Amino acid sequence: MSMKGTPDEPRFSVELLEGSAALRDVIDKHIRDQTLALKSAFLVADLGVIVRQQVRWRAEMDQIRPFYAVKSNSSPVVIEILAALGTGFVCSNKVNRKSKICLISSLSLKLDYSSSHSIFVSLLKLFLK
Structure with a gap:
């Protein structure tokens, strides 16, 4: 699924935490990735x-x-x-x-x-x- 104006960009992604992964580390990595890609908002949810x-x-x-x-x-x-x-x-x-x-x-x-x-x-x- 894509956002308007950005046909190749996914609208959402789901990442599963592996057994030893800390939620804080995953969020910090995502913040760094988003910053480098010049993106702004994201949501973290426990599905x-x-x-x-x-x-x-x-x-x-x-x-x-x-x-x-x-x-x-x-x-x-x-x-x-x-x-x-x-x-x-x-x-x-x-x-x-x-x-x-x-x-x-x-x-x-x-x-x-x-x-x-x-x-x-x-x-x-x-x-x-």
Whole structure:
């Protein structure tokens, strides 16, 4: 996936910490790399939290399927992890609905995930009026 104006530049990257790697060392290296490449902002996140919360949900409430509000964080990495874990999606933003449909549909091909596991709230509002 690419950012506007920079077609060859990746929009995100995920790095896994190896057993002995210290988080601080990885962040310091990334800051040096970003500075040398004249880039500015980056985000460090523990994506394992998403997996752990999903496992906890399944253990406590296995009969209730979680649905994730895409507008809260539409990061492709987050959506891909949640889709792989079997989470459903709620898309409610009219402006971005089309891109979210495309994103979730593209995940369908990659992860054998059906876009029927998505609720498009703004479409429901039209039918309920």
